[in-house]
Amino acid sequence: MxxxxxxxxxxxxxxxxxxxxxxxxxxxxxxxxxxxxxxxxxxxxxxxxxxxxxxxxxxxxxxxxxxxxxxxxxxxxxxxxxxxxxxxxxxxxxxxxxxxxxxxxxxxxxxxxxxxxxxxxxxxxxxxxxxxxxxxxxxxxxxxxxxxxxxxxxxxxxxxxxxxxxxxxxDTTPWNYWQNNGKPKPEGQEILDTLQSVLEQDRNHIGALHFYIHAVEEKHPKLAISVADRLRDLHLPLGHLVHMPSHIYLRVGRYQDAVRSNQDAIAVDQKTRTQNGIYRFAYMPHNQHFLWYAATLAGEQQIALQAAEQTAKLVDPDLLRKPGYGTLQHYLSIPLYAWVKFGQWDKILVHPAPEADLAYPKGVWHYARGLAWAHQNELQKAEIELKQLRAIVSSPVLNGVTIWDVNTTADLLEIGSEVLAAEIAARRGEIEPAIEWLRSAIAKEDQLTYDEPAPWHSPVRQSLGALLLVQKRSVEAAQVFREDLAIYPNNVWSLQGLARSLK
The missing domain is CATH 1.25.40.10 (Tetratricopeptide repeat domain)
Structure with a gap:
């Protein structure tokens, strides 16, 4: 043999x-x-x-x-x-x-x-x-x-x-297998029954392991914890399959496991020559993208920042304007989102503007700069960035630029504009308007279609909880942090916020 x-x-x-x-x-x-x-x-x-x-x-x-x-x-x-x-x-x-x-x-x-x-x-x-x-x-x-x-x-x-x-x-109902009440749709139930039957007969069937994770990750990720562990333990020679357990680990709060899965996936893809077609342009950056997000929720700043920058570096500039490749514009913007989360304001302000025809990255740039100016108490400059961001949000060009054909970039930048408006208002001492802006942004964030990593880079409840905490409204802050932990279990940001709220 x-x-x-x-x-x-x-x-x-x-x-x-x-x-x-x-x-x-x-x-x-x-x-x-x-x-x-x-x-x-x-x-x-x-x-x-x-x-x-x-x-x-x-x-x-x-x-x-x-x-x-x-x-x-x-x-x-x-x-x-x-x-x-x-x-x-x-x-x-x-x-x-x-x-x-x-x-x-x-x-x-x-x-x-x-x-x-x-x-x-x-x-x-x-x-x-x-x-x-x-x-x-x-x-x-x-x-x-x-x-x-x-x-x-x-x-x-x-x-x-x-x-x-x-x-x-x-494929007849992609990413839409569940009702809002958490029960499977008829197609979803048949998908689950079929894949569970396969895994009962062959617990390591690669296709069934992969598809089952996708079938349950949105509403019932705990059902696939053992499936994710089995897929991880197979040590497969294809990065996307090595990465897949992190879809479950992220949803159940095992962020360090999600970090390791994506680090392993990146290493596997770097060792092999199987990097052609959309896999190279979309799935390989997806591993870095996922690593950034998992590391962010775990509070691993260095890993998160490095992964964010690598995500952008893997983007093929020749594809940025191609119809259907809006996700690549999102990948290009991840460093700005990461710098916002970790307060890298100087990096943001020296970062060059994206090309004018790339409306979504340009909008993210204005969003990040607005927050950077606000944190330096340059509120007039922050207002200028907000005005430019709102002009982009109102442009119809964003409706054709989507993230994996799931959410429009207009939806994301609308959230960003409200978060920036809240930051400016809070720094002016207008606390109630700031809270209202953040609650409005949360409502919009909750309406986004499920995707992993989550389409908006930083859960807005974390920002609202932090603002309430600064205002010594500890009971309200604790409630907001608990809500965030229900969505992102064990994330370090809300765990710390909740702990401070309860002191």
Whole structure:
């Protein structure tokens, strides 16, 4: 067996840049397909591993390499077509449909060479794509999910079928699996039941571990604590999967564990050559972004500031203005947010202005400068920054710039403008108006759609609690800090605030 692995690694290097061979990936996810090529099977397994880890560019390259090794491998074409589709973070671009349709049709043309089970995979995926240029993406996603449900029901021992069905159902309602009362929606319940069944049969199924974390993290993160620990203990060779436990650790107040998960994820990605496509531009900065946020809640200033600066450094400037890449503008702004949180006012004031056409980063810059001037009691200068910030907030251009297609940057800067207005008012001695500004900002913060890390950089309740504490309104401050701790358990800012309130 060792010579096969060695040969595969050598061929992986020779075949590159079509598809890199990632040691340890092919046996982490094993799904036997109809092929006469051992290496094609290896690359198929690796492709599925990458797909379960949201590294779709490398997944595609792995499946593509499998096709080069066995041009009659129907499931290898299936894999290529599968990773071209939508996922919970990204809707499939319209211009990708022709390639996806052509690729899945190639799999269909070869379906008589495979097992009946594989044929059902291919037929189900064919419902996800169309030859027409006029189509309803939601209807196609639902058709695919319904077809994969039948595959999973027909082959209950096939845990990949069940996992792919759960993922397909998640794609029909991304990041929206729960009712406001904390109970799952019908789709959410089916997703949970399916993934729990998979994990009962294989407690270390990588896809099910990953998807289950996403399914429960918003409303019931404690359900996935053991899942997060198991995923962490697998020590996988893909950064995003190493990072994933931190989605749960952050929600349950295990901030040091979240810090370590992201430090480990960053180290894994730096060691491997699997850094292509959106994974490189979005998921790698996401690890640094998450590290900054977890370290901030833990009060780890040095780690947080370094991670914030690294987040910005990983941004590709050529993509900042590209439609759909608003998240990169957010990443670019993280150092300013970090300097605000840790009171690095001099750094803020010497930081150059973003380019004028980057409205969101420019707004964050005005927000940070306004707070910096206010903390130096330069209130007229702070007012000028607030005025410029409000002008940007009122601009319609922000509505098209979103964070992961979840929250608009206009929503964030509106919160920022109210926080800045509160700071200016408080320093003028206008305490009640300042409190009202902060309560208004809290209401807006609470209305933001769930995302991790949280879309607004610093929980506004922490600012309100601090203001109330300064005004010796300890009972009110304690209540606000308790509310914040209910959302961000064990965060050092509100723990310290609560302790001072109770003295």
């Amino acid at each position: 060792r010579w096969i692995v060695l040969l595969a690694m050598i061929l992986g290097l020779l075949i590159a840049p079509v598809g890199s061979f990632l040691p340890g990936a092919h046996h982490r996810t094993s799904h036997t397909i109809s092929t006469g090529s051992v290496l094609a099977q290896y690359y198929f397994n690796q492709g599925l591993f990458f797909a379960y880890g949201f590294n779709y560019a490398e997944a595609y390259r792995s499946f593509q390499t499998a096709v080069k090794l066995d041009s009659h491998c129907a499931m290898c074409y299936w894999g290529m077509a599968y990773v071209l589709g939508s996922n919970i973070n990204t809707e499939m671009p319209t211009d990708r449909m022709p390639l996806a349709w052509e690729t899945v049709q190639k799999a269909v043309s070869l379906q008589n060479t495979v097992t009946l089970a594989e044929r059902t995979y291919i037929q189900a995926l064919s419902k996800r794509y169309t030859a027409s240029l006029n189509y309803d993406r939601a209807s196609l996603n639902l058709a695919y999910a319904n077809a994969m449900r039948k595959v999973a029901q027909s082959y209950p021992a096939d845990l990949d079928a069940a996992t792919l069905f759960a993922e397909a159902l998640m």
